[in-house]
Amino acid sequence: MPADLVLERIGDDLIEFRVDSPSAARSLAQQLRDHEIGEDVVAGLARVTVRFHPRDAASISARIHDAVRTPKPDTQTIPVQHIDVHYGGDEGPDLRGICDTLGLSQQAFIDLHTSQTHTVEMMGFTPGFAYISGLPDGLEIPRLADPRPRVPTGSVGISAAFTGLYALAGPGGWPLIGRTQASLFSPERTQPFLLSPGQPVKFRSV
DSSP: OOTTOEEEEEETTEEEEEOSSHHHHHHHHHHHHHTTOSSEEEEOSSEEEEEOOGGGHHHHHHHHHHHTSSOOOOOOOOOOEEEEEEESTTTSTTHHHHHHHHTOOHHHHHHHHHHSOEEEEEEOSSTTOEEEEOOOTTOOOOOOSSOEEEEOTTEEEEETTEEEEOSSOEEEOSOEEEEOOSOOBOTTSSSOBSOOTTOEEEEEEO
16 A cells, blocks of 8 residues: 555444645545445545444455555546636625625626636535535635525525535525526436536636
């Protein structure tokens, strides 16, 4: 196993790797899936968790070592996904306050947010919620002190260094800057969620 991979047993049916970047987590997770390791493989920002059946506990470590013995280069090219966003107003009720805090006009904020190519780093705390890096320096805002009990589908929020997209309605504590009509979730599609880890994203103001 490569020396920079740290493996830890964290439960009767869970093994976790610590890695140094979201891209390393995505690459390792795909490598483990390609070798059909465990029952589920989940990539985070700096961790990859493998869930396996307890009956496989005696063999899982050896199988993992075999799977990751030769690191697989991440050569997959994923097309940029453009996301149209209605910024501010009722769609982005926190944008005005964010801009007041940052000392920016709303248009200056929008220009900064749409100027970057962002990257989906992982899917998050609710189904399809996308943690997207690439937020320009200086736009970091903390989570809301009082989370909303319900955030509409398609809402776009920011927190810390990330933009977050709510694929499904539900509770949420991210300040909301806008909303998209993009079909982030469709059960009829082969891949129900529009975005996936590693996906490049460009936001467009409409």
